[in-house]
Amino acid sequence: EIVLTQSPGTLSLSPGERATLSCRASQSVSSSYLAWYQQKPGQAPRLLIYGASSRATGIPDRFSGSGSGTDFTLTISRLEPEDFAVYYCQQYGSSPPTWTFGQGTKVEIK
Amino acid sequence: EVQLVESGGGLVQPGGSLRLSCAASGFTFSSYDMHWVRQATGKGLEWVSAIGTAGDTYYPGSVKGRFTISRENAKNSLYLQMNSLRAGDTAVYYCARAGPDGSVDYWGQGTLVTVSS
Numbered sequence: 325e326i327v328l329t330q331s332p333g334t335l336s337l338s339p340g341e342r343a344t345l346s347c348r349a350s351q352s353v354s355s356s357y358l359a360w361y362q363q364k365p366g367q368a369p370r371l372l373i374y375g376a377s378s379r380a381t382g383i384p385d386r387f388s389g390s391g392s393g394t395d396f397t398l399t400i401s402r403l404e405p406e407d408f409a410v411y412y413c414q415q416y417g418s419s420p421p422t423w424t425f426g427q428g429t430k431v432e433i434k
Numbered sequence: 435e436v437q438l439v440e441s442g443g444g445l446v447q448p449g450g451s452l453r454l455s456c457a458a459s460g461f462t463f464s465s466y467d468m469h470w471v472r473q474a475t476g477k478g479l480e481w482v483s484a485i486g487t488a489g490d491t492y493y494p495g496s497v498k499g500r501f502t503i504s505r506e507n508a509k510n511s512l513y514l515q516m517n518s519l520r521a522g523d524t525a526v527y528y529c530a531r532a533g534p535d536g537s538v539d540y541w542g543q544g545t546l547v548t549v550s551s
Contacts, residue, residue, distance in 0.1 A: 359537035361479075368528055368541035369479065375535040412479055416536025421492045423469070423481040423536065 326351050328413055328426035336434040343400040345429045347413035352393050357416040360389055360398045363428075364409045372411075373398065400431075408433050436460040436540045438529045443545030450519050454545060456512040456529030464507040467532035470514045472525035473544070482527070483514065497523075519549045 327350040337343055347358070360373040371380040373389035376396060386401040400407055413426040442454040454470070470482040483503040484492045491503050502515040512529055526544035533539025 357536040359533075359535070361538075363479075368543055369538075370541075371533055371537055371539045374533060374537035374539075378534070380533070380537075380539060414479075414537065421484065422494060423471075423484065423538070425479040425481065427478045 325422070326353065326415060326417055326424055328415060328424055330411075330413060330426035330429045332429060333427075334430045334432060336432050337403055338434045339403050339405055341403050343398075343403055343407070343431055345398040345400075345411055345431070347391075347396040347398070347426050349394045349396075349415060353396075353415045353417075355392045357418075358389075358391070358396050359414045359416075360387075361412045361414065362407075362409045363412065369412065403431070405433075407431065436531065438531065438540060438542035440527065440529045440542045440545035443527065443547045445548045445550065446519055447551050448520060448549055450549070451515070451517045452519065452547060454514040454516070454527055454529075454547070456514075456542060458510045458512065458529075458531075461531070463505075463510040468503075468505060468512045469530045469532060469538055470501075470503060470512075471528045471530055471538065471541075472523075472547075473528070474525040477525075480525075484532070485512070516547070519547075521549050523547065524549045 331346045355376040358376040361369040363369040377389045437459045439457045469484045485503045500518045504513045528544045529542040530538040531540040
């Protein structure tokens, strides 16, 4: 079973700054099957990135994903006030089919 | 517009059962795999079950043998039958649509299940 570990647990930044979030897998993950989500308090998660680097519909280009193997990164180039939230990575494994989430990174206002 | 609306949550005693429903609209339901994902208060996301378009089902070890996912395409509906419930099953349960490359692209607003005596 693949375990996803996100770091840091909390990231304290100011609007306009760059945010770099890490997701490390316990085993190699196909880049095609790594996604990132944003969740705000009291709301359902929202898909940001799929296939490690493809933005979902309607996602601003300040959000970008990268990485391969066991190390993946979500970058927010310039934080907007609405970007302060919790972010989760997620991987899909095919044998057998399973979907695993990381524990989340909270991006808070400094 | 894709909409997923969950119902059926509530308070249940340990060992009890509950059936969640999800009404889907705004897309061709029968053409998509579907998921249930849960989130305990203040905790992260946990995948609970998935069902393919052909009715194939998948579960993590934590719920296998206790939970059953099913779908009724004629009613654009997804279900989760939960038996032998435990306190650790207390969470908001989200209905979600499978997206590209193993992702989950649309989520409902969730229904709260509380397992307590």
